[in-house]
Amino acid sequence: MSAGVGNSNDQTRRHNLSTILTFLHHGGPQARAQLTGLSALNRSTTGALVVELTELGLAFETEPADSGRVGRPSPIVNANANVVAITVNPDIDAVTVGVVGLGGVLHHLVRRETDAVPTVGASIRIVQEVLDGLRDELAGYRVVGVGIAVPGLVDSREGVVALAPHLGWRDEPVARPFADALGLPATVANDAALATVAESLFGAGRGVQDLVYLNGSASGIGGGVLAGGVMLRGRQGYAAELGHTLVNSSGIRCHCGKRGCLETEVNLGRLLEVLGRETAGLDEVDALIAAVPDARPEIERQLDVLALAIGTFVSVFNPESIILGGFLGSLYEADPSRLRASVDAASVAGLAEPVRLERAQLRSRLLTTGAAELVFADLLADPAGTVF
Missing domain, CATH: 1.10.10.10 (Winged helix-like DNA-binding domain superfamily/Winged helix DNA-binding domain)
Structure with missing residues (x-):
């Protein structure tokens, strides 16, 4: 990094x-x-x-x-920002495609909503359609490869999604089908881990050695942890599944089999329900929250539950900063002082006081920027030896 x-x-x-x-x-x-x-x-x-x-x-x-x-x-x-990566983020309600140049320059960001949860094949077709529509612009770029950010457990070395429960993907080859269809090298990784990298390089986490990042999307809550400037990965690369932190032992049953996981209690679907919407892009959530005063009780409930989880993370990881992305950033923006007070109350005495609570700066560009870093990794490691 x-x-x-x-x-x-x-x-x-x-x-x-x-x-x-x-x-x-x-x-x-x-x-x-x-x-x-x-x-x-x-x-x-x-x-x-x-x-x-x-x-x-x-x-x-x-x-x-x-x-x-x-x-x-x-x-x-x-x-040279005309040296670019194609990025893909499939979620339960949309596939987002980006074109990102060296220097983190975002050239294009296209979100295509879907009528059903996209399969790998459907995701590939959407990406092909988007890139076909950008054909004239792409003619002026040098494309390095494709980076795919997936909400789930990912074996990046094999290019396989071991489990993305919200997408219904299990032991699903992803990198190879994308590479074959697009004629470009393709790499896949967990979306929240990529977002952690992006925010630490270009956003609120820049220069921070110890941080916890939490990402909230339609697929749930993912996380990433930097400890001493090094990403916490775990033996199989599946570390920091923070969305499955227990926050309510009598709560809703999660797809993982447990009850009361963070991502079932702090949930975009439940938030959108009180906001009167079935789906929304993450850039829309701030405006929706401001426009619907009746949503306040649910917002406060989710903030208080989120604080319980953050209090646990403060004790476990002792971070300098906790960064909130996706709809979690919108929740934070709705009442920063409430979240701060609740985190202080939920933490071991004195541990939370020096911890910064921040919203991710990259906002809707976060996963796109992270997926681009996945693509640029080999080029940055060996500029003279990378062929594209």
Whole structure:
């Protein structure tokens, strides 16, 4: 997740290319002089790496704004945002397709609602239709691959969704069918884990080493945990299924077989019901909450239950920050002070006080940005060795 430090004495320039491109991708445009300082490389080495990245079509230089200083200012190096990833997020009521460029630049975001829970095949067809509609724009891009963010247990190495209960996917090959249909490399991972990466690189979690991220969508609640800057993954890669934290032992039965899981008690469907809607894009939920005062009791109930779970996470993970995405961000925005007070009351004395409660900054771009990081990982690791 970080660029590391370059080494002007190692025998492979690829490490140094990775260092420079990663700084540009995650940190935005930088002057050559800044890159030299960040990478700990000498100026001539940095210059040669920038030239190579430019020749590879991964970066370009622009003239800096006139600073009024005497002497020739250092050129500004930019990641090439026309090098893109296609992203896919299937959910129970829609499939969202994105086109994201290096530097986290969102070129396109298309949400296609579905009449039924989409299968893998239906998801592929929707993506093909969206990309066909963007054919003219895509002609100007260099596409690296496809990143798929799925709400469920995912074996990324095999490209298989072990279990996505809300989608009805079990032991479902996903990466290979997408790759075959689209003619592009495809990778799949858990949506909340990808969102955690995205928010830690480009959003509210930037620079935070210990955080808990909670994502709320139509498929339930997922999570991700950074501990000491490292993603908590578990032996099989299924760690941080935080939506199945027990919050009400006499509550609604969850699809996992237990009663009173967080995602059954704090639930987008139950929220939309009191808001008078069957479905809504996550960008719409804030406005709906503001427009329906009668929904207040349900909002307060969900906030108080969410606080119980967060109090547990504070004790278990001792984070610096807890970030709320999806409809959980909307709940938080509806009454931040109530959630804060409830979390303090639900936590071990003193532990919650220094913990920041924040809404995800990337909002509707969150899963799209995370899925793009999945695609860009190999390119950032070895810019000169990635063929696309």
